[in-house]
Amino acid sequence: MTIDTRYFFVVSMDVPADKEDLFNLVYEVEHVPYLTSVPGVLAATRSVREPLRMMLAGEEQAMDPGDEPRYSVIYEIESPEVLLSAAWAEAGERGRWPTEVRPFTTNRRHVLRKVIGSGTLPPCP
Numbered sequence: 778m779t780i781d782t783r784y785f786f787v788v789s790m791d792v793p794a795d796k797e798d799l800f801n802l803v804y805e806v807e808h809v810p811y812l813t814s815v816p817g818v819l820a821a822t823r824s825v826r827e828p829l830r831m832m833l834a835g836e837e838q839a840m841d842p843g844d845e846p847r848y849s850v851i852y853e854i855e856s857p858e859v860l861l862s863a864a865w866a867e868a869g870e871r872g873r874w875p876t877e878v879r880p881f882t883t884n885r886r887h888v889l890r891k892v893i894g895s896g897t898l899p900p901c902p
Contacts, residue, residue: 789846791884807872817859823850846884
């Protein structure tokens with residue numbers, strides 16, 4: 778995977794089971810399209826947490842997610858200033874998100890990450 782940005786803005790949250798259908802619909806068809814139309818937002822990728830089993834230290838282990846939220850979206854942005862723009866502020870308040878969905882979200886996290894590598898180094902000998 779080639780990364781074409783220098784920053785990721787990661788938003789994660791939980792939503793009650795009885796609101797998941799509305800949450801996913803509004804996020805996919807309204808909220809993400811509004812935010813990805815903001816200048817400086819290059820892409821958005823939504824994800825849902827899955828159970829994880831992996832090999833670690835030679836043993837298969839079930840990894841405990843702790844209180845990690847169920848849903849996340851990774852926005853690829855050109856710079857942190859995008860998040861301070863009037864366009865970003867306006868886009869985040871459009872549609873049904875602020876009144877019909879946001880009030881039901883919990884365990885919200887907002888994290889800005891600067892890309893420091895992209896896996897393009899030569900392989901280990």
